[in-house]
Every structure is written in structure tokens, then in C-alpha cells.
Amino acid sequence: MSDDLAARLRKQGLRLTPQRQLILRAVEELGHATPDEVLAHVRSQVSSVNASTVYRTLEVLEELGLVRHTHLSDRAPTYHSTREHEHVHAVCRRCHAVRSYDPAVVAPLVAALGEDGFTVDVGHLAIFGLCADCASEDPRAPGETEASSARLRG
Amino acid sequence: MSDDLAARLRKQGLRLTPQRQLILRAVEELGHATPDEVLAHVRSQVSSVNASTVYRTLEVLEELGLVRHTHLSDRAPTYHSTREHEHVHAVCRRCHAVRSYDPAVVAPLVAALGEDGFTVDVGHLAIFGLCADCASEDPRAPGETEASSARLRG
DNA sequence: CTTCGTGCAAAATTTTTGCACGTTC
DNA sequence: GAACGTGCAAAAATTTTGCACGAAG
Secondary structure: OHHHHHHHHHHOOOOOOHHHHHHHHHHHHHOOEOHHHHHHHHHOOOOOOOHHHHHHHHHHHHHOOOEEEEOOOOOOOEEEEOOOOOOEEEEEOOOOOEEEEOHHHHHHHHHHHHHOOOEEOHHHOEEEEEOHHHHHHOOOOOOOOHHHHHHHHO | OHHHHHHHHHHOOOOOOHHHHHHHHHHHHHOOEOHHHHHHHHHOOOOOOOHHHHHHHHHHHHHOOOEEEEOOOOOOOEEEEOOOOOOEEEEEOOOOOEEEEOHHHHHHHHHHHHHOOOEEOHHHOEEEEEOHHHHHHOOOOOOOOHHHHHHHHO
């Protein structure tokens, strides 16, 4: 974990700093978090950490292979630790719940595109749709988007 | 097509305007385009179209079901026409080429999550990875991100 | 003529960048 | 002590919003 961070940084001639440790830990603790959320989390522990440091650090951590990002919303990217087992994300458009699935669910997909020479980045996959709860609660016509439902609600 | 637009607009009490026609046509002609690209395309034909109109119109068109968006890059969303057959997008991290696949490739995935009550929005799916050309041209260690390769290159 | 849509300008977000200073190795 | 990292402030880039005027039905 943190040893991992220190080791990987050293191997690249980069330095171990409190910010880098805090930001990595924040990602691990939050599970899935946007740069903004990471910043807030880190700041709740230490006051003076800058947004630009978060952006720069998340980039470094991703290069080191310690975190990854996916797009779990139409907005900011969300980062997660690579210490978790690799997983596929499914996001409910309605309630925004995120469920993780075993990569096995996309094995056939990986195989199919693989025959075409395409190597799927499974960890980056974000699958949007409607979760069981939301589907039963309040069925809507298919094809509706988050935007449209927001507008119809508003 | 445009008739479709007129009809759907009318049904919602919305109005048919030249901007809406142009923007829809731009999306159809471009295949996959960001709001910015749509704006540029429209402006190449008619001078005075505003960015905010593009944003607002893409939202309306999506509500009408005439266009959809996915996230084919880490940045802006990209819109495509729903007149095309529904398809799954695979984007190469390296060369940014976008290939469309038949939804059949994700049928097992849809089935798997379906058993869990999750309804997959196939049209929104964006699969990242490495295409055949790029994989053979210049193999890299697995786990590398676009950011890291950019940095290593830079 | 009534309602809706657009352009414009300003604001709000989110992310990036340059630079001087402080820290790590 | 040399190189790297951070905070800060400013700049970019992207998207949203309020409003008055023009256009569609």
C-alpha cells in the first residue's frame, strides 16, 4: 500500500510527499471519487492542500498504476484504487448507485472484440442503465435520458 | 429525418427552427461529434449560431430521441444520430479511432446484468482499449493510461 | 398575438499552467 | 544542494444562465 507508493515513486525518481500519501489514501477510503471529492476528503484531515495538487497527483498515481479512473457520470471522472480487484462498474441513471461486477460478466465481450484484435480495458468500463430498484419503482418509456427525465421532473 | 424532427417537435409543442435542423443534420453528417465540433460544422454553413444554442438543442434532440451521447474521450461528450442502428462504441486509447460493433457483442453482458435486474443502456456504452493496429505497432506494458503515455511521449 | 427559441454577455465550473518557495533525497 | 513538488493566482476551457429581442405557430 503506502510501501507500494514509496517503492513505485522511488523507481521513477519521484518523491514521497504527505500530499501523495493522503490523496492515495483518500481514493482508497472513498472507493470511487471525483477529484473534487478527493480534495474535500483530504482537506477534512489536513487543511492546506490545493486542487491543482490533487489533479497532478491523481495523474501521477494513475501513471504508477495505483489508481484508475472511469466515467461514472456525465461529468467528472471518478478514481478508484487498483488494490481492489478489477471490476466493472454499472451505474444507475436514476439513483446513481454504482454496483461493481466481476469482470467475468464481460468475458464474452472481451473475447468477441479480441477476435477483432481489440484489447478491452476492462477496468475503465462504465455501464449505464437502470437498476432493479429504479426499474420497479417508476417505470419510464425506454430511450429516455437522464436529461429528459430531469426536465420532465422539473 | 427532418420530418421526424418536425413531427416530434410538434408533438411536444416545440418549434421547428433552422438551428435545430442544422444541428441535427450536423450530428448526422459528423457521425460522432462533440458540441464544439457540431458548432464548428454548423458555423461552416451558417455564420450566426451560438454555442449555447448548440448545447440547448443537443439536449432537446436527445430528449426527442433523435440523438444520443456517449463518452468517447475523457473530455467532452460525443453525440450521434439515432438513425444509425444502435451500436456499441470501441475507442482506441492510442489512435482514438472509434469502431462500432453490433450490439450482439454485449448480449451476454446485458443478459448477465439483466438477471440482476439491471437494464443496460447499450447505446451509451463506450469501450476503451487498444485497437489491433496500435497493439502491433508499438506494444506497451499493460495498465498504462492515456495520460501516462502522453507524459512519456512528452 | 402568444409562447418559444436564440443570441449575447456574464457567470459558474472544472481543469491547466507559470512561477517562486519549500521539501525530499 | 539539486531536483522535484506544492501552493497560489491567473488563465483556459467548457457549460450554464438571465434577459431582451426575434421568430414560429
